[in-house]
Amino acid sequence: MTGFENEVVVVTGAGGGIGRAVAQRFARKRAVVVVADLDKDRAVQTVESIEEFGGEAAPFAVDVADAVAMESFAEDVRAAFGTPNVLVNSARYTTAGPFLEHSLEDWDRLMGVNVWGLVHGCTHFGRQMIDSGRGGRIINVTSVAAFLPIPLSTAYCASTAAAQMLTEGLRLEFAGTRVGVTAVCPAPDSAESVARTIVQVAARNPAVVPTPIEARALHLATRVSPGGARLAARVFKPDKLTGLRTRVLARLDDYLTARLDGRQ
Secondary structure, eight states, rough: OOOOOHHHHHEETTHHHHHHHHHHHHHTTTTTEEEEESHHHHHHHHHHHTTTTTTTEEEEEOOOOOOHHHHHHHHHHHHHOOOOOOEOOOOOOOSSSOOOGGOOHHHHHHHHHIIIIIHHHHHHHHHHHHHHSSSSSEEEOOGGGGGGOOOTTHHHHHHHHHHHHHHHHOOOOOOOOOOOOOEEOOOOSOHHHHHHHHHHHHHOSSSEEEEEEHHHHHHHHHHOOOOHHHHHHTTTTHHHHHHHHHHHHHHHHHHHHHHHHHOO
């Protein structure tokens, strides 16, 4: 997959943040973007922002945690646009606070969106892609929290770790089907950088892509020294790490992304 003109791209959680940035970037590449979000008004706003620069997109309201709704959504997308070429599961639910203060309802929503949302999307659209015979790309947006414990975010870390393993396992299962599966693991406050990376990797097929450079450094640290990474996590401040990005780091991020894509 090298271009996106007239390709169908489904983006969940596209009413804002990373999802909106991803939808806009694919639309600028001339893809037909299916903009899905729990909030229909936010989905419409994303579509309007795309139409402002001449892009093509359509809004859908869907709760990714709802199995029946997701099955119906996938059928509606196929009926209206055909089997998508790319699925970006970017809908996420976050919480923070002490573990003992999380309710069962918090856990249900976390797992419903961050894990079951991926299961539903990968199941229904993945089956479409395989049955079509031409394959496709599935990109699951997880988090640096999938491999780095963050203080007062135990529940969120657990849900994203499950999403990460689901993605890596699915990649192995779908090998040979022409459906590539990638986990993109963003650091906080990096929507535009993540969107750029997602479009790049959708044209290729890497396995795991932490982004931007801070996330890559954290991912490397957990592989080289898990104990050291856990120690660093005790004083981990996402906002301070993100604030370190300068023009030099931004250029290095672009360079590392190109190198990573080339190796894959």
